[in-house]
Amino acid sequence: MSVGRNSSQNTSSIEERKKTLLSERKKRGWVLFVFAIIQFSVLFCLTSIQMYINGVSPYIFVPLCGLAALVTSLGGSMFLLFVFGAYAALTPVQRDKLNPINHALPLKDDTHVAILMPIYHEDPARVAGGLMAMMEELATHQEANHFDWFLLSDSRDENIIVQEESVVFFLRQKFPNFKITYRHRISNTFAKVGNTSDFYRRWGRKYKYVVMLDADSILPGDSVVLLAKCMEGNDNIGLIQSRFFEVTSNTTFGIISNFRFLIDNYLYTYYYNYFNPARGFYMGHNAIVRAKAFMKHCNFPVSSPSAFFPGGKMISHDYYEGALLIGAGYETWILPQIISFDQQLHNLSNFYIRERRWLVGAQDWFRFFMSKSLSYFGKINMFQRAIFYYAATLGFLTFLLSYYGAAYIFQHPLKTRFLMEIFKYYLQSGMMKYVSYTGAVILLASTSQLFIYYTVLKKKGMINKMGGSMKFIFSYFVFAFLQSCIMLIAMCLINIFLWGWLKRKKLVWASQDRDGTTLPWADCFKNFYPISLLGLAIVFYAQSRIFPFMHIQQFKTLGIRLGNGGILAFKFWLLFPALVFVFAPIFVRITSVNVHFVKKMKWLKTPYDDEDLYPVVKNTYKYTEEMRHIIPSEMSFEDALSNPWFALRHMASISSRPKKFLFWKDKLMGKNVESLTRLEKMTIFRCRELWEMFFIKEYKRKE
Numbered sequence: 001m002s003v004g005r006n007s008s009q010n011t012s013s014i015e016e017r018k019k020t021l022l023s024e025r026k027k028r029g030w031v032l033f034v035f036a037i038i039q040f041s042v043l044f045c046l047t048s049i050q051m052y053i054n055g056v057s058p059y060i061f062v063p064l065c066g067l068a069a070l071v072t073s074l075g076g077s078m079f080l081l082f083v084f085g086a087y088a089a090l091t092p093v094q095r096d097k098l099n100p101i102n103h104a105l106p107l108k109d110d111t112h113v114a115i116l117m118p119i120y121h122e123d124p125a126r127v128a129g130g131l132m133a134m135m136e137e138l139a140t141h142q143e144a145n146h147f148d149w150f151l152l153s154d155s156r157d158e159n160i161i162v163q164e165e166s167v168v169f170f171l172r173q174k175f176p177n178f179k180i181t182y183r184h185r186i187s188n189t190f191a192k193v194g195n196t197s198d199f200y201r202r203w204g205r206k207y208k209y210v211v212m213l214d215a216d217s218i219l220p221g222d223s224v225v226l227l228a229k230c231m232e233g234n235d236n237i238g239l240i241q242s243r244f245f246e247v248t249s250n251t252t253f254g255i256i257s258n259f260r261f262l263i264d265n266y267l268y269t270y271y272y273n274y275f276n277p278a279r280g281f282y283m284g285h286n287a288i289v290r291a292k293a294f295m296k297h298c299n300f301p302v303s304s305p306s307a308f309f310p311g312g313k314m315i316s317h318d319y320y321e322g323a324l325l326i327g328a329g330y331e332t333w334i335l336p337q338i339i340s341f342d343q344q345l346h347n348l349s350n351f352y353i354r355e356r357r358w359l360v361g362a363q364d365w366f367r368f369f370m371s372k373s374l375s376y377f378g379k380i381n382m383f384q385r386a387i388f389y390y391a392a393t394l395g396f397l398t399f400l401l402s403y404y405g406a407a408y409i410f411q412h413p414l415k416t417r418f419l420m421e422i423f424k425y426y427l428q429s430g431m432m433k434y435v436s437y438t439g440a441v442i443l444l445a446s447t448s449q450l451f452i453y454y455t456v457l458k459k460k461g462m463i464n465k466m467g468g469s470m471k472f473i474f475s476y477f478v479f480a481f482l483q484s485c486i487m488l489i490a491m492c493l494i495n496i497f498l499w500g501w502l503k504r505k506k507l508v509w510a511s512q513d514r515d516g517t518t519l520p521w522a523d524c525f526k527n528f529y530p531i532s533l534l535g536l537a538i539v540f541y542a543q544s545r546i547f548p549f550m551h552i553q554q555f556k557t558l559g560i561r562l563g564n565g566g567i568l569a570f571k572f573w574l575l576f577p578a579l580v581f582v583f584a585p586i587f588v589r590i591t592s593v594n595v596h597f598v599k600k601m602k603w604l605k606t607p608y609d610d611e612d613l614y615p616v617v618k619n620t621y622k623y624t625e626e627m628r629h630i631i632p633s634e635m636s637f638e639d640a641l642s643n644p645w646f647a648l649r650h651m652a653s654i655s656s657r658p659k660k661f662l663f664w665k666d667k668l669m670g671k672n673v674e675s676l677t678r679l680e681k682m683t684i685f686r687c688r689e690l691w692e693m694f695f696i697k698e699y700k701r702k703e
Contacts, residue, residue: 014236021098021278021331028275047398052419064401067394082452085267088274089456093337098277100240100333103233104226106143113147113228114207114291118195120154120188122215124163124631126343127151128170129624130218133616135175137221146228148179148207152195154188158681162640162650166631169649182653186682192284193317200295207291214285216343217244220616223338227288230335238294238330239322241280241287242338243269247608247617249344250599251518253591256486257351258344259479259604263453269336279377280334282322286342290330294321297328300368316361319385320368323378327371341608341617347519347592348486349527355490356497362386363501392494399491399577403541406574410549413557450476467602475604485587488580492531519592524585535581542575637681638673641691642698651695654688661689673698 047065052058093099107113119127131149138144149171153164161184168182185198196212204210209231211224219242227240246254246261273280282289298321300314314320325332345351362385368374369382409416454472457463466472525532550567580587598604608614640646664683668676673694676684684690 017098017234017236024098024277025275025279032275061401064394064397081268081271082449084274085269085271086452086456088270089267089336090459099335099337100230100234100237100331101226101335101337104229105233107146107228107232111146111209111228111232112207113209113211113288114150114199114203115147115211115213115224116150116152116196116199117213117215117217118152118154118192119164119215120191121157121160122155123633124160124167125627125633126624127164127215128167128627128631129622130216130620131167131171132174132623132627133619134219134221134224135171135178136619137616138224139175139177139221141221141225143225143228145177147211147224148181150181150183150199150203152199153182153184154191154195155184156188158637158678158685159635161685162637162646163631163633163635165650165653166635166640166646167627169646170627170630186686193314200291204291204295209288210291210294211288212285214342217285218247218341218343218614218617218620219286220339220614223340226338230333230338231288231290234331236329236331237333238290238297238325238328239280239282239287239332240338241282241322241332241334242340243334243336244283244286244340244342245606245608246342246344247606247613249346250594250596251346251592252482252595252598253348253351253486254344254346255595255598255604256479256482256591258606258609259475260483262606262608263476263479266336267453267456269334273334273336276377278331278333279326279381280322280332281381282318282325282332284318286340289325293325293328293330297330297373298324300324314361314364314368316358316364320365320382323374323382326378327374339614341614346517348489348588349519349523349592352490352493352497355493356500359389359494359497360501362389389494389498392491393498396491396495403538403546403574407541407545407549409558410546410554413554417558462607465607466605471602471605479604482591485580486591488577489528489531489584489587492534492581492584496530518594519589521585521589524589528585528588531581531584535578535584538578539575539582542571542578546574547571637685638698641673641684641694644699647691647695647699650685651688651691654686654691656689657687658689660687661693664690665693669693 044065048061052061093101096102117127117131131151135149138147151164151168153161155161155164164184165182168180171178172180181203183199183202185195188194190197199210209228211219211227213219223242227242230240231237243265246258249255249258300317300320322332345354365382365386369379369386371379374382450473453476454463454469457466457472458469463469463472466475550571552567555561555567599609608617640650660683664680664687668680668684668690671680673681684694
C-alpha cells in the first residue's frame with residue numbers, strides 16, 4: 001500500500017509542477033511576444049525608410065526588409081537578452097523554486113551512472129589527460145562508486161587504436177576502484193550517433209543516467225555529482241545540460257572566442273532559462289540524460305536523399321534529441337550554475353569548419369521539424385534555429401544594396417534630398433541627422449551592453465579575475481572591434497556554406513586541431529581568396545561609381561556639412577567592410593598565431609584563464625603532457641604487439657576464437673608484422689590465439 005501511495009504522490013507532484021511551469025511560461029512568453037512585435041516594427045520601418053531614400057524599389061525592399069526584420073526578431077531580442085539575462089543571473093538560485101538544483105537529492109544505493117566519451121581519431125594523450133584529471137577529482141567524492149566510465153572508439157587507424165587501449169590500461173592501473181570499459185567498433189556506421197546507440201543497446205538498461213562527454217570535455221567532479229543529484233530529485237527530468245566555457249587558448253582568435261563565450265553565452269543561458277524553464281536545449285556533451293527516456297524517445301529515422309536535402313544520418317542530432325525529450329513530456333534544463341569546460345578551437349578556419357557541419361545539420365531539420373514526436377514549442381524552435389542561418393543571406397543582400405544606395409545618393413543628390421524632405425517628420429535634418437541618430441542608438445546600445453555586463457560580472461565577483469575594471473572595459477572595446485571583423489567574414493562564409501549545401505557538396509568531418517597550430521599561409525589564401533575577390537570588387541565599384549561623385553557640393557545638396565577631412569573619414573568607413581574582406585586571408589592567419597603577451601597584459605581575460613583555472617582544467621593539461629611521454633604518438637601496432645606490458649593485458653581482455661584462429665593461422669604464419677594489411681592487423685587484434693602467436697613471434701625476434 002505504501003508503494004502505491006508514494007507512486008500516486010509522485011504523479012501528483014509532477015502534474016502540479018507541470019501546471020506551475022505552464023503558468024510561468026505563459027507570463028514570460030507574453031512579455032517576449034510584445035517586445036518581439038515592437039522590435040519587428042522598429043526594424044522594418046527604419047530599414048524600409050533607408051532603402052526608399054537610397055532609391056531601391058518598394059517591390060524589392062518591402063519583402064526584403066520584412067523578411068530581415070522577421071528573421072532577426074525570431075532570433076530573439078538583444079535588449080531582452082541583456083536585461084532579463086542580467087536579472088536572472090543576479091537572482092539567487094534559491095529564489096527560483098523551479099530550478100532542479102533546489103530539489104537535488106542524494107543518489108540512491110541502486111543508482112548507477114555511465115560516463116561516456118565517444119572518440120574518433122583524437123589525440124590519445126589528450127584523452128588520457130582529461131579522463132585522468134576528471135577521475136582523480138571524482139574519486140574524492142563519496143558518490144564515486146555510482147559512476148562507471150566508457151571510452152567508445154570509432155577510430156580507424158590501428159596505431160591510434162592501440163594507443164587508446166593503452167590509455168585504458170593505464171587508467172585501470174591508476175584507478176582500480178573505477179570500472180573503465182573500452183569499446184572499439186568494427187564498423188563506424190552513423191558516426192557518433194551509431195557509437196552511442198551501440199552503447200545503449202549493449203549497456204543502457206544497466207544505468208539510470210548517462211553523462212555525455214566529448215573528447216575535449218573537462219567536467220569538474222562537483223559538477224558531475226550535482227548533475228546526477230539534480231536528476232535524482234525529479235523523476236520527470238530527461239536532460240540537464242551544463243554551461244561550458246571554452247578555455248586555454250593562446251591564439252588571438254581563441255582568446256577572442258573565450259571572451260565571447262563569457263560575454264554572450266553566459267547571459268544568454270540565463271535569458272533562455274528565464275523564458276523557457278524546463279525546455280533547455282541539448283548540446284551533445286557535458287550533459288546528463290535519463291537513460292530509459294533517451295532509449296525510448298530519442299530515435300529518429302534514416303532518410304533517403306531528395307531535393308536539396310542529404311540522406312542518411314542526422315548530423316546535428318543532439319538538438320533534435322533534446323526536442324524529442326520535450327515532446328515526450330520530460331523536462332530538459334540548461335543550467336549555467338553548473339560549470340564545465342571545453343578545449344577551444346584556435347583559429348577561425350577550424351571554427352567555421354565546425355559551423356558548416358552545424359549549418360548542414362540544421363537544414364536537415366526541415367525534414368523532421370513537423371514530426372508528431374515534437375511538441376509545438378520544439379517545432380517552432382527547430383524551425384527558428386534552422387532558418388536563422390538565412391539572416392546571413394539577407395544581411396549580405398542588404399550589405400550589397402547599401403553600396404548601390406550610396407552610389408544612387410551621390411549620383412542623384414537632388415532627388416535624394418527631395419525624398420528626405422518627404423520624410424522630414426522622421427528624419428528632421430536630413431541624412432546626417434538620421435546617421436547621427438543611428439550612431440547614437442548604436443553607441444547607446446553598446447554602452448548599455450557594457451554596463452550590464454560590467455554590473456553582472458562585478459556582482460558575481462569576476463571583474464577582479466579579469467584584470468580589473470579598466471582592463472575589462474578596454475578588452476570589451478577591443479573584442480567588439482575584432483568580433484565585428486570576424487562577423488563580416490562569417491557572413492560570407494555562412495553564405496558559401498549555404499550555397500555548398502544547395503549544391504549538395506559532400507560534408508567531410510574529421511577531428512579538429514586542438515593544439516593551436518598556426519595556419520599555413522597557403523591554406524589561408526586557398527580557403528579565403530573568394531572573400532578577398534569580393535572585397536576587391538566592392539573597392540572597384542566604390543572607386544568607379546561612388547567616390548567620383550563624392551564632392552563637397554553633393555554633401556551640401558544633401559544638407560550635410562563636411563570638410564575634406566570629413567569626406568575622407570566617410571570614404572574610409574564606407575570601405576572598411578570591403579577592406580576586411582580584401583585582407584581576410586591575412587586576418588585569419590594573424591589571428592591563428594599565439595600571442596602570449598596578450599595574456600601577460602591580462603587583456604581579453606576571462607575568470608577561467610591561467611592562474612584562475614579550475615584544478616581539473618590545470619590537471620588536464622598537466623597530465624596530458626605526462627601522457628605524451630608514457631604513450632607517445634609514435635607508438636605503433638608493432639610496438640604494442642612486442643611490448644609485454646600492453647600485449648599481455650590486451651590478451652587478457654579479448655575473447656578466445658578458436659575457429660577464427662584455425663582459419664587464419666596458416667595464412668598469417670609466414671608473415672612479418674610489417675607486411676600485414678590493416679584488415680589482418682585488426683583480425684589479430686580481436687583474436688586471442690592470433691595475438692598470442694604474433695606476440696611470441698615478435699618477442700623472440702626482438703630478443
